[in-house]
Amino acid sequence: MVVASLGVDFSGLNNAKMRVLLALAAVLSAVRGAALDRGTPGSHVQLYPANGQQNVSPDAQLKLTFSSRPEVGSSGKINVYDSEEKKLVDTLDLSIPFSPSPYGNGSTKANYTDTTKYQTNIIGGLDFYFYPIIVRNNTATIYLHNNKLTYGRTYLIEIEPGVLNPAEGSFSGFTPGQPWRFSTKARGPRDGATKVVVAADGSGDFNTVQGAIDWAPANPTKRTTIYIKNGNYEELVFWQYKTNLVIRGQDREKTIVGYPNNSAFNPPNRQGPSRRPAFSFRGTSDLQLSGFTINNYYPGQAEALLVDGVRTILDHMTLNGAGDALTTYGTIYVADSKLTGTGDTVLGYGSVYWLRSRIESFGAVTWTRTVQGIHGNVFVDSTIVGLEGDSTLARLPDNSGGVMDNWPYAEMVLINTRTGGITAEGWGPVQGAPFDSSHVAFWEFNTTDLQGRPIDMSQRLNISRQLTLPRDKKILAEYENPANILGGWRPVVLKA
Known part of the structure; x- marks a missing residue:
């Protein structure tokens, strides 16, 4: 008998000696294997x-999970090579x-004289x-620049020492001689596909929401549906000029898309759309978002969602932001959402148009900026709650520049809206003279408290x-x- 792993011939030994030597061989083999594991980067x-x-999706985020929480270093590179x-x-x-x-707590004003190069991703x-690495618990997620990987390729990842530093032990990275290697799927969704699946665990067509949106055709002849499986998708999402699209989550509470972003982390450009929301789009039409949660994890001016499009539906959505948590342009229908x-x-x-929906707000619920000729925010059978007991429904402060x-x-x-935590005045502050408030439409019909009891209107802002019946029957x-x-x-x- 020959134990091949050690290259020794034991054929002349008796059984007792054989068992001892075989046990020793097994131990030596295990020790040798363990030593090899310890010497392999990232093992x-x-x-x-x-x-x-x-068969990895090209939009996959790279994840490293350590036995202890790693810290992101301030130097070193992550390089990706086509094999x-x-x-x-x-x-x-x-x-x-x-x-x-970088922590979202600095100036919210753009400094156009700043020539510093910052981490930038085109989305x-x-x-x-953007953050090239985000650490949650013991897992570090690496965000490559969007759309750098393609189908049908093998990639080698090199990570220099110091990029990630676990609290316990050490991580020497991946070297040119021993890289992290994986291969992408041979091809993407079939031509003409009308539905794709996003799954963070790699079991779908895409790993990220943005990857699926980038794939979606701009003007399809048939409606395109992006179905997001339950999971936590921490990513910035933005797109432009797409139509006839449905984005639907598997479970409203378990399908979560979010990112830490605000006007300090991403201050304004000289021109172009706002960069501070976690999830935003512009120039869209006939879009429906259904059945998932969008979070912005930073304070300040930090939208969960910015909508800029016509015929947008928000259905059974949960949106959690900070200041300006939802910014609206165009025409939007919100149903059964929070x-x-x-x-x-x-x-x-x-x-x-808000139907059967709920808003909870610290401070003023809205700053409605409707221009002449269009309607603004209309709430029907909805609920509005001030979380500190002193919120107002809408404000129109002096906007620092005059009446215009x-x-x-x-x-x-x-209309038929339940409220709680709203001041007795209900509305304001509203800029005084010379501002002409005669065309402002801050109207209420059958506003109640959260138990359905009528609100005392005697102290409402003048x-x-x-609105009352029968006088305002036509308006209602x-x-x-x-x-x-x-x-x-x-x-x-559109239902699932």
């Missing part, structure tokens, strides 16, 4: 994709700062500052109006019909 770290894994072409396809350099305010055609924010919770430029900079046609109408009929608020559009919520 004590759980990897996703696994080293050598096949076949021996070509560098992406680099993350940890010596580059993440943002002018949906727009440049965002929004939480920390003041000016709805920054409203658009026409929005304010919003004399601002509109917010409540520019607000209480107009405002209860979504088509009248949304420019003739009659929204139909």
Whole structure:
């Protein structure tokens, strides 16, 4: 008999001696294997994709899970090579700062004289500052630059020492001689596909929401559906100029898309759309978001969602942001949804019809900025709660620049709405003279407390109006019909 792992011939030994030597051989083999494991970069770290894994989606985020929480270093590089072409396809350099305010707590004003290079990713055609690595618990997620990997390729990942530093033990990274290797799927969804699946564990067509949105056709002849499986998708999401799209979560509470972002982390550009939301889009039409949660994890001016499009439906959605938690442009229908924010919770430029929905707000619930000729925020059979007991329904403060900079046609109408934690004045503050508030429509009909009891209107702000029957029957009929608020559009919520 020959024990091949040690290369020794034991055929002349008796059984007792054989058993001892075989046991010794097993021990030596195990020791040798353990030594090899300790010497292999990353061998004590759980990897996703696994080293050598096949059929990986090109949009996959790279995850390393340690036995203790790792810290992100301030230097070192992560390099990604195409194995076949021996070509560098992406680099993350940890010596580059993440943002002018990497913790989201600095100035919210743009400094156009700042020439510092920051970590930048192009998402949906727009440049965002971003975190190349985010650590949650013991897992470090590496965010490569979007759309650098493609189908049908093998990639080698090199991580220099110091990029990640676990609290216990050490991590020497991956070297050119021993890289982290995986191969992507041969191809993406079939031509003409109308539904794709996003799954963080790699079991779907895409690993990320943004990856699926980037794939979605701009103007499909048939509706495209992106189905998101339960999971936590920590990513910045942005896209432009797409139509006829449904994005649907598996479970409203268990499908979570979010990111830490605000106007300090991503201050304004000289031109172009806002970069501070966690999830945003512009130039869209006929879009429906259903059945998932969107979070913005930073304080300040930090939208969970910014909507800029026509005929947008938000159905059974949960939105958690900070200031300006939902910013609206265009025409929007919100049904059976919940929004939480920390003041000016709805920054409203658009026409929005709210049905059976709930807003919880620290501070003013809305800053409605309706222009002449369109409707604003209309709430029907909904609930509005001030979380500190001193919120107002809407405000129109002096906007620092005179009357023309304010919003004399601002509109917010409540019909059969339950409220709690709202001041007795209900509305305000509203800028005084010379501001002309005669066209402001801050109206209410049958506003109650959370138990359904009528609210005392005797102290309501004098520019607000209480609608009554039969006097305002015609107005109420107009405002209860979504088509009248949304420019003739009659929204139909598409079910799963």
